[in-house]
Amino acid sequence: MSEQPQETRVGVDIGGTFTDVVAVKNGEITVTKTPSTPENPEQGVLNGLDASEDAAGYAPADVDFFSHGTTVATNAVLEGTWVDTALVTTEGFRDALEIGRQDRPDIYDFDAEKAEPVVPRDRRFTVPERLDERGNVLRELDEDAVREVAAAIDDIDEQSSSGSRTQSDDTGVLAVAVCLLFAFENPAHERRVTEILREELPDVSVSQSSAVLPEIREYERSVTTTLNAALKPVMASYVGNLEREVRERGVDAAVKLMQSNGGLIDADAARSRPVNTLLSGPAGGVQGATHVAARAGYEDLITMDMGGTSCDVSLVQDGEPVVSTDVAIGDYTVGVPMIDVHTVGSGGGSVAWVDTGGALRVGPRSAGADPGPICYGRGGERPTTTDAHLLLGRIDPEGFLPEDRDVGVDDVRAGFEELGNEVGMSPEETAQGVLDVANANMARALRVVSVERGHDPREFALVAFGGAGPLHAPTLAAELDVPTVLVPRTAGALSALGLLISDVGYDYSQSMVRPWGAVDAATVAGAFAELRAEGDDELAGEGIAPERREFERVADLRYAGQSFDVSVPVPDGEIDADALDRIEARFHERHESRYGHADPEEPVELVTLRLHARGVVDSPSTAAVSPEGTVADAIAEHREVRFDDQAYDAPIYDRDLLPAGGDIDGPAVVEGPESTVVLRPGQSAEVDPDGTLVVDTGVER
């Protein structure tokens, strides 16, 4: 870590329940949590800043760096509260957006529904024009037809709002997406359509598929482009308000936002490509986990962010989060690069029940935050995993049960007694059973996530965060034969921490489907030069000095006739015939490791060129955290904690008092302000200089 000037950095992450603020002031980390305000998210940011300024002792004007993880775009997609949008596409393809790929969402459920098309059929318009697969014009664009379409779109303004998924009141169409066949090969027609629309409809924002996602596959490109169009006014309004409020407060630092790919962008970029922010929050968490783990010396990770209703799982390889271009957000698969987050329906609020076949089940139904588990005292009557932890002594009843509500351990036990009666087990056995089943669910999900991506979980360290992650992780890891679990000190606010250590990052791509033998070095070099020029412009716009700009080039290749691309890093330096040969050789190697086979004799195709432009931001230096005193001094109490139907008198440690280098042995519970770590008998843990708990799960490596 390089020498840093004294500075103050603030990261604000809005979650479903809490808005987390992490402030790093002169190396010291302060975490604050305030309730989120879903109706008016910018108010939640301001409330969070109030709390953070008080707790960490800084003034708004001191803030040198301000970054933000937002769920505005995500919520708009999940709730369908985007603006009314129209689509202009190639003649003959009006319904491609609605038909999709023809698969149905559930094979056996007769009640299943397809995703509503982002743009309803009466707002999808076609224009005569056609390109071939190399971008050659087969049919010229009919500009008069485009003007007629513009008039028709304008006409919708006059009508009452008809989109079933929109909240806007009779405002008509506010956004238009333009998505023409093969526009990624030749954007001329799309550009001309956009120009005409802008002339004819000056108040409507236009998104162009060749700008949003210049990649092959018309359906995926259309979904991504229409979503971007539909979200632009939503994001513009939010970011505008946020910038104004933060500015008025006295923060001078530019507002940066986290994208789904783990890179930060400035407010203008978020306004023009909101579709890139759909996984803003989870991406911050994975970035935070990656950072903390790297400092502890681990680079291959499974990250596990478990909250009340679900658990987000991702993989990190060689210190880089695995990025995917087909992540589903709600009902929509979005084609832009996103950290590959897989959500499992298992959380602290997952409800336990006995099904008609007599098996004990946990989830997928969740008690959520309200009424929540029995132990929240908000009227929850069905036992959850959180209640099981409480009954078995893993969560401190004293500290956890709300004082202002009439709920006690007896209420929790009564819940398990009732459930236990259905299966002929004692309350404690039932609670243990609930945790066993919850862990079996999660183990299955984690294993399949790893195996699908070609990895063996045993070769990874598990990083656990979120309120419930550290409660389960050591046991879960043992089940998966994972030798190490890492629990960051800021396990409850890792997304906000991730906002402070991430670089500025933009992704660019260009599909170019060609037999590899027909690819010439000059064309590839030219395409990369264009992508790089875009990246340079955008980084310069953010005030990133040239020496802090890094560019990673990647080529997606595949065997001819296959549909699975493999991303291959392109070597630095000039692209010549020799570089192309090296790319091809790397492709065969990567294919072998990803898919288990390769054939250098098989013909290869180029599919897409990608460039990641990075503006390097120095991570804030953080002070080592090591309280005075010994491990024994950190023992707050001893409590009865049950494992596998055996009771232990286990030490309960106060995490804030654990000194760096300290070792603890299970069975033990480590309680911190943000999370509780449970070590099984036979497991042990060490505190590293950052305060990260490094758990040895007792599994042989």
Place this chain on the structure above:
Amino acid sequence: MSADSAAGDDAEVDPVTLEVVRNGCVAVAEEMNANLVRTGYSPNIKERRDCSCALFDARGEMVSQAENMPVHLGAMPFSVRAAVDAFEGDLNPGDAVLLNDPFRGGAHLPDLTLVSPVYDPETLESEDQEPRLVAYAANRAHHADIGGSTAGSVAADSTEIYQEGLRIPPVKLFEGGEVNDNVLEMILSNVRTPDERRGDIRAQEAANETARERVHGMVDEYGADTLESAFEAVKDYSERRMRSEIEAFPDGTYEFGDLLDDDGRGNEDLPVEVEVTVDGDEVGVDFAGTAPQTEGPINAVLAVTSSATYYAVRCVTDPEIPPNHGCYRPITIDAPERSLVNPEPPAAVVGGNLETSQRVTDVVLGAFATEAPERVLAACQGTMNNVTFGGTDPRGSEDTDAGGEPYAFYETQGGGFGGRAGKDGMDGVHVHMSNTMNTPAEVLETAYPLRVLRYSLRPDSGGAGEFRGGLGIRRDIEVRGHTARFSLLADRQQHAPYGLEGGDEGERGAAYLYEDAQAYAAEEDAGVSVGEKLPQKSVHDLDPGSVVSIRTPGAGGYGDPDERSPSALARDLRLGKLSPEALRERYGVDPDELDGE
């Protein structure tokens, strides 16, 4: 059955162990599947995911399955049974049995199934113990070619199985962990793309290897005896849930019948008849009255008929019940010998899997609908609209400028999903026995000398009803600069998908041929069809520039059209899914009446 007595039935396996082991069994199948999809060579496996994996216990009864294709649902047990019967007492550690014979455990020839026994690892290491069999791993994958008269091995004009490709009875492809090269080379010599086949078979072996490793882990954890009891408990569990679901249907015999258009050889209007008898917590399904086996390639072997039946029963009961042998215990299937739904060799069968399976589903669901229509839906499009283009790509590959690469492009098309009690059917999806993804137009045009001129929903094709049927799809494809061999294997072009509870039939499918772009454009201008209507099962040579237009069936409607809400009609009208004319004719409503809705 109450939970108490249920728990008492499996005294040694408590409800927690039951759920944990059940999860473990499903995880094994899912991991096999993930590995098969990941390491498979062909797009058929990797992208279309036309493959399934399952775990069986030592009795050869299925305990868990990860299936991507419903048509594999009930067919895998036939494979394991055939493999075990073929090598009774002669299966050893490291062996794996390959088969595809539809008359001995297979479904149709492109589906290759690999079955591997799994043993208690402790007994494998021990010198004085016989290896103890604990499970079988099995997986099935649709191979892109298995020889026969047509590239892709989906010949719409075959009349005997011998034309459909290489028939593989249960053979040991692996013995003691070593591949039997004689067998493998024999297979590879009979297929058009041997390298791809070798790769896919290797992926299938790797999938079973995954299962072996995971089952060994389970034996280490629980011991072979407990695992055996747990497998029983897992099957009993599904059985209990299935029986309690069946009990909810009134006792009685429900009858239903429907027709297949033809077999492509001039035999038309082929009846598929069923009698479903619910007796307490059991159900019998009898196909007596169904047409005899026929000359064309649409005979569905018993494994396929069973899959379609199990699929239908699963959908009308609780689809959440984990599929395993226990689910099938309360279900008996009778199919007359030498019939369309239980043929004998040498019947041609490739379309039985694709088309007849859909009609079997339609009639079993139709029978349930006579007593419990609210749990069923109106008929879906009832076909897979199989289309194959083949020929020589006139575009020179740029590095050699030689051109002349042969190609074969196979795809299926979705259509209408039936109207349901409470909601309209989905528009333009794969239905029932199929759930593959389509090929994007941009990918298709890049890879093959074809051009997609139109890809749209078919307005007015959904059957009218309180809840209308889903719309079919229209896909028009132009042949570019070469003569293409075109094969069509479709149905529901003569006999429309039925409606339920007073709902109307869906619009039938159709296929048209236009000799050139001019003729095609003329139709757009004239608004009436000027193309040549193609028979639903036929093979043609298409001239350069000609256009084929595939129109897939809409689905049946549910409930009386007069009950359809004005707002739903107004929405259909606004979205252009219903024309003003159809609104008047089918719903008796004038468009002006809907103003203000």
